[in-house]
Amino acid sequence: MEMNSSSAVKALGALAQEHRLALFRLLVQAGEHGMPAGGIAEALDLPNSSLSFHLAHLTRAGLIQQRREGRSLIYTADYGAMNGLVGFLMENCCGGADCASPKARGTQAVQSERRKSA
Template identity: 55%
Template sequence: MDTRETIAALAALAQESRLAVFRLLVQAGPEGMAASKIAEQISVTPSALSFHMKELSHASLVTSRHEGRFVIYSANFNTMNGLIGFLTENCCGGNVCSPVSACREKEGLAT
């Protein structure tokens, strides 16, 4: 993933509804979710969802397919993994590292 693609993905995710949609689709897995179900889950109108899906699609974060009269959206895991890879490239100066989870920090288990 190059810098231009990374900026497009981050810009698309830098909005509350789009971030919620993307996280929902990641949870749904490769089978995805119908647009109507997405709109219901995040409480947006179909027209607002259409706008958000266009932005996520232009950033290659989601894909769509038709099943009958439904549009099914799925997270684009290749783009997601590319974004994570770009952001963590050469993490910790190239040394193996593992981020401490927020739960472990709250529990006082962080080392």
């Protein structure tokens, strides 16, 4: 995912909602295994239609991914997108001064960023 102002706004907007934020954090904590839509709906106590709306929103924003497994759809957090977003916010932090930014200290990869090719 190429990170620019437009996609950053989409990602931030996707996270700027109580249910979607809880959902994304749930997936962040779930790790690579991810969770099926049904399990998420139960964990967050959301109607199917609402959850589907929020899942689609996060997917459009590039923050989560889906794969099929049996007849369930498994959702996982996209750590690469996450890192890209944070990097974008911090870009040229402090005008390039001796600021202890993640960038300055080498990329702060989360989990499988390298394997998944951010």
